[in-house]
Amino acid sequence: MVFNSLGSNYTFSFAMKALFGGGNKADQIKLEKYLADRYSGKVTLLYKGREAIALALKVLNFSKGSCVAINGYTCYAVYQPIAEAGLKTEYLDIAENSLHFSARELSAAVENNPSIKAVIIQNTLGYACDIEGISEVCRQRNVFLIEDLAHSVGAVYKNGREAGSFGDFVILSFSQDKIIDAVSGGALIVRNKKYMDVPLPVLSSVNLKHRLKDRFYPNFTYKIRKEYAIGLGKLQHKFLKALGWLSQPMGTSEKIVLRKLPAWQCRLALGCFMDLDKNIAHRKSIAQTYQNNLGPNIAKVYSADKIVLSTNLRFPILVKNREGLISYLKNYGIHISDIWYDAPVAPAKYTDKSSYNHDCPKAENVSREMLNLPTHINVSQKQAEGICYLINTWFR
Ligand SMILES: Cc1ncc(COP(=O)(O)O)c(C=O)c1O
Numbered sequence: 502m503v504f505n506s507l508g509s510n511y512t513f514s515f516a517m518k519a520l521f522g523g524g525n526k527a528d529q530i531k532l533e534k535y536l537a538d539r540y541s542g543k544v545t546l547l548y549k550g551r552e553a554i555a556l557a558l559k560v561l562n563f564s565k566g567s568c569v570a571i572n573g574y575t576c577y578a579v580y581q582p583i584a585e586a587g588l589k590t591e592y593l594d595i596a597e598n599s600l601h602f603s604a605r606e607l608s609a610a611v612e613n614n615p616s617i618k619a620v621i622i623q624n625t626l627g628y629a630c631d632i633e634g635i636s637e638v639c640r641q642r643n644v645f646l647i648e649d650l651a652h653s654v655g656a657v658y659k660n661g662r663e664a665g666s667f668g669d670f671v672i673l674s675f676s677q678d679k680i681i682d683a684v685s686g687g688a689l690i691v692r693n694k695k696y697m698d699v700p701l702p703v704l705s706s707v708n709l710k711h712r713l714k715d716r717f718y719p720n721f722t723y724k725i726r727k728e729y730a731i732g733l734g735k736l737q738h739k740f741l742k743a744l745g746w747l748s749q750p751m752g753t754s755e756k757i758v759l760r761k762l763p764a765w766q767c768r769l770a771l772g773c774f775m776d777l778d779k780n781i782a783h784r785k786s787i788a789q790t791y792q793n794n795l796g797p798n799i800a801k802v803y804s805a806d807k808i809v810l811s812t813n814l815r816f817p818i819l820v821k822n823r824e825g826l827i828s829y830l831k832n833y834g835i836h837i838s839d840i841w842y843d844a845p846v847a848p849a850k851y852t853d854k855s856s857y858n859h860d861c862p863k864a865e866n867v868s869r870e871m872l873n874l875p876t877h878i879n880v881s882q883k884q885a886e887g888i889c890y891l892i893n894t895w896f897r
Pocket of ligand 1: 578687
């Protein structure tokens with residue numbers, strides 16, 4: 502059984518640490534110090550990546566009606582904090598053969614819309630964006646650069662600098678299925694010296710319901726995955742989902758509140774940073790397997806020659822009859838219906854809740870055909886080769 506999500510990053514030992522592991526102030530301080538050194542800035546740990554974006558916008562304190570530019574192929578969680586801050590969103594379409602806008606799209610947007618005060622880049626699926634060009638436009642036009650590393654902790658830009666070394670602000674997400682996965686979590690790193698002394702609001706505590714759900718999520722999903730083949734896992738999944746006991750990464754009903762990251766999750770996140778190189782090396786070799794073994798009629802334009810520098814969070818391919826391939830693979834125990842991204846502001850069911858209005862035709866085309874192949878630690882080299890074999894057979 503292979504899943505794109507559903508506790509993709511967890512081992513049995515991780516599940517035990519999540520359920521029973523402790524944490525204290527020292528863990529929080531250690532994680533803060535680690536991030537402060539790694540990203541050269543002032544760190545605030547939060548419960549979600551979207552809270553980190555909200556806090557960055559609070560610190561920047563733009564006047565109402567100001568605009569934040571984002572990738573026009575993104576997650577609702579990037580849009581939400583902008584809207585809730587009372588700011589407008591400018592969607593920048595992706596560049597040719599890329600999952601991200603380039604300096605060209607940003608430059609044109611800033612020219613047309615002087616109310617753009619900040620831009621969020623996101624290195625989608627770990628593939629580095631055109632950071633040098635983008636940061637040059639930001640510098641010339643006095644636009645703040647926010648580097649969102651939700652997909653790309655550990656990625657390297659073309660010029661050899663690590664992701665997170667350009668922005669005025671860096672955003673991290675430690676949420677489920679990300680490169681650093683503590684079930685939930687996030688951080689803001691203020692790198693721009695002028696903003697380091699801005700007083701920060703008091704953070705609230707995460708409520709008991711969320712804390713319990715996060716504690717149990719790795720266990721539940723580990724068990725579901727193990728018992729899926731014999732039918733029990735599917736039943737458990739349905740049952741736990743219906744009861745609302747599975748921690749969910751998305752949701753539009755909850756407004757953003759700035760919350761402290763619980764200490765036990767600080768400890769888990771720090772552990773993930775310690776394993777980061779190993780994790781990325783695994784993802785890289787699985788991505789290489791897909792790149793080398795998938796037939797030439799399968800579009801893999803986004804990965805060609807980019808794998809080496811990427812975190813390869815997921816391996817993107819383009820498939821016209823996507824639903825057909827998803828159900829074919831399901832028959833063989835490969836569950837990859839969870840797609841990043843199936844819409845310009847994803848998931849598709851939330852697009853209408855955003856201000857997106859067909860601003861990004863290229864992203865719309867890509868989102869219709871996008872499919873992600875898993876690269877996480879629970880996919881072996883052999884399984885990746887098997888997935889290639891199945892996909893090639895289906896295409897024939
Ligand atoms: C690019 C990007 N940034 C930020 C987030 C938000 O992360 P979180 O779920 O921790 O709020 C997501 C969510 O998946 C994302 O895809």
